[in-house]
Structures are given as C-alpha cells and as structure tokens.
Amino acid sequence: MMMYYFIVNPNAGSRKGMRCWEEIKPYLLEEGIVFRELLTKGEGDAARFAERITEKGRPDVIVAVGGDGTLHETVSGMKKGTEAKLAFIPAGSGNDFARGMGYSKDPKERLRSILADENGAVINVGSTFAPDASGCFLVSSGIGYDARVCHMVNHAKTKKLMNRLHMGKLTYLGIGLRGLFAAELFEMRLVLDDSREEIFHDVLFASVHNLPYEGGGLKFSPDARPDDGFLNLCIVAGISKAKMIRLLSRVPGGKHIGCPGVYSFRCRKAEFFMEKPQFFHMDGEVPGQSCHVTAEIGSENLQILG
Numbered sequence: 001m002m003m004y005y006f007i008v009n010p011n012a013g014s015r016k017g018m019r020c021w022e023e024i025k026p027y028l029l030e031e032g033i034v035f036r037e038l039l040t041k042g043e044g045d046a047a048r049f050a051e052r053i054t055e056k057g058r059p060d061v062i063v064a065v066g067g068d069g070t071l072h073e074t075v076s077g078m079k080k081g082t083e084a085k086l087a088f089i090p091a092g093s094g095n096d097f098a099r100g101m102g103y104s105k106d107p108k109e110r111l112r113s114i115l116a117d118e119n120g121a122v123i124n125v126g127s128t129f130a131p132d133a134s135g136c137f138l139v140s141s142g143i144g145y146d147a148r149v150c151h152m153v154n155h156a157k158t159k160k161l162m163n164r165l166h167m168g169k170l171t172y173l174g175i176g177l178r179g180l181f182a183a184e185l186f187e188m189r190l191v192l193d194d195s196r197e198e199i200f201h202d203v204l205f206a207s208v209h210n211l212p213y214e215g216g217g218l219k220f221s222p223d224a225r226p227d228d229g230f231l232n233l234c235i236v237a238g239i240s241k242a243k244m245i246r247l248l249s250r251v252p253g254g255k256h257i258g259c260p261g262v263y264s265f266r267c268r269k270a271e272f273f274m275e276k277p278q279f280f281h282m283d284g285e286v287p288g289q290s291c292h293v294t295a296e297i298g299s300e301n302l303q304i305l306g
C-alpha cells in the first residue's frame with residue numbers, strides 16, 4: 001500500500017514547522033490517512049530520511065514540511081528515477097519555492113490539495129557541478145554576490161534572533177548591503193549549451209533560475225518556469241557599484257530585467273569559468289568556492305503533488 005511520509009523540520013521558520021505539523025496531524029488522523037511522521041533534528045536528517053524511503057522503490061509520497069532548506073535536503077536525498085512522489089507544505093522563513101509555485105500559505109489547504117492530487121505534475125530539477133561539490137536545486141543556483149550573501153546569512157548569529165522577531169528579511173537586507181560594498185567584482189567566461197561563449201567583466205553575480213523568486217521573495221527571474229526544461233540565467237556585470245545598488249532595489253518587483261548591466265539568457269546548460277574561486281550556492285546552500293561551476297537542467301525530473 002502507498003504510504004505518506006511526512007518529513008517535518010519542527011524548527012523551520014522559528015518553530016512554524018512544528019505549529020504547522022500540529023495543525024495537520026489531527027486532520028490526517030481524522031481522515032484515516034496512513035502516514036509516518038519523521039521529525040528532523042538537524043542538518044542532513046531530511047536527506048537521510050528521503051534516501052531510506054526511496055530505497056524501497058515504491059510509489060510512496062514524501063511530504064516535506066518546513067522551509068526551502070528542508071525541501072532542498074529532501075530532494076537531494078531522493079534516489080534518481082524514484083517512483084516516489086514529492087509534496088511540500090511551506091513553513092519556513094523564505095518560502096521561495098512555495099511562492100514561485102503559487103502555493104497557499106494555509107497548511108490545511110495545502111494538505112487537502114496534496115491528498116486530492118493523484119497524478120501530480122512534473123517539475124525539472126537542476127544540477128550544479130563543481131570539482132569539489134555537486135548537488136541539485138529546485139529554485140536557483142548562483143555564483144558570486146548572491147551565493148556570498150547566502151553564505152553570510154547561513155552563518156549569521158543574528159538570523160535566528162531576527163527570525164524569532166519575524167524580521168528575517170532585515171537580516172538579508174543588512175547582509176545584502178554589507179556584501180555589496182565588500183563584493184569583489186570578477187571576470188567570467190560563460191559557455192551556454194556547449195556552443196555559445198560570452199566574456200563578462202566586473203561581474204557581481206550570475207544565477208540560474210528554475211522558479212522566479214530567490215532570497216525570500218526577490219523576483220530575480222520573472223519568466224522562470226519549473227516545467228519548461230530551461231534555466232533562466234541572470235547576470236549583473238559591467239556597471240558601477242552605485243548603479244548596482246540602484247539596480248538591486250528594482251529586483252523585488254522583477255523590474256531589473258532589461259536594465260543596463262543586466263544580461264538574461266535561456267539555456268539548458270551554463271558553464272562558468274572564473275580566474276579566482278567564487279562562492280556558489282544551490283537553493284541557498286553554499287558548499288564552498290570554485291573557479292569552474294556548471295549548472296544544467298532537464299535530465300532529472302520529479303513528480304510533485306498538490
């Protein structure tokens with residue numbers, strides 16, 4: 001029999017994960033749904049749970065309850081080509097995946113729509129490779145400034161406190177501005193789909209998007225679609241820092257596209273070569289720095305319910 005596995009991060013979004021689970025669990029019991037509850041205790045748990053579930057090779061449903069980090073870990077752990085389907089109930093602080101997918105914020109409404117969906121929809125999963133690290137992404141992957149900000153936010157002592165005060169976005173804003181002043185612009189060679197080559201000077205960042213939002217609701221790539229088999233690439237380069245600040249103020253509304261210094265492409269594969277190692281991220285997780293990073297999409301898909 002098909003089983004629903006709920007992978008819950010109770011601490012996501014300053015305990016929103018637990019509140020959300022306490023709201024939906026009684027509903028599952030009332031409805032007589034057969035399910036298992038798996039609470040994460042720390043980094044890596046969601047991936048380990050997902051790996052163990054998908055090793056069984058059954059068409060089970062894995063419902064991740066938490067933030068984008070929990071979703072990312074869950075997908076990372078799922079075996080390639082698995083029969084299992086994925087679903088997500090957002091309870092994080094950023095929730096860029098849910099925003100991009102147009103999900104309801106109401107946990108019960110989300111649950112009902114997951115339970116009512118038998119077939120689901122196919123979404124693309126991106127892959128990022130560097131010599132020392134590789135991984136998947138559902139939302140975005142990037143090099144340079146945005147990855148550096150993720151790295152700083154992930155290590156910020158203030159993040160937990162600000163999240164508790166529901167001011168997580170201020171952490172991003174403060175670190176984002178600090179990161180911009182400190183950012184070292186870099187030279188980059190880009191190879192698109194193994195055929196087209198472009199050189200960029202004074203690059204702030206280069207990011208590929210499977211969904212429109214990143215960084216807690218910033219509309220980096222308004223036209224990105226998770227099921228079109230393409231990545232939308234956004235590069236900011238070749239303008240002064242003062243202009244970059246003005247430009248970044250347009251990003252929340254997605255109004256930066258088409259402005260001087262912004263370069264947009266659509267591709268299946270983007271290969272980035274830098275002279276100096278740069279931070280890179282997958283869905284906000286930063287494995288390190290590299291001079292050579294490749295991002296691609298299309299070879300891996302997931303069935304998602306709800």
Ligand SMILES: Nc1ncnc2c1ncn2[C@@H]1O[C@H](COP(=O)(O)OP(=O)(O)OP(=O)(O)O)[C@@H](O)[C@H]1O
Nearest residue numbers: 012013041042043066067068069070092093094095
């Ligand atoms: N019980 C736990 N306590 C603390 N951290 C946990 C626990 N379980 C998992 N984690 C770690 O917390 C990380 C962040 O969690 P998650 O993304 O779900 O919440 P968030 O950071 O509040 O939301 P968002 O990513 O949307 O901003 C996970 O990637 C995981 O490594």
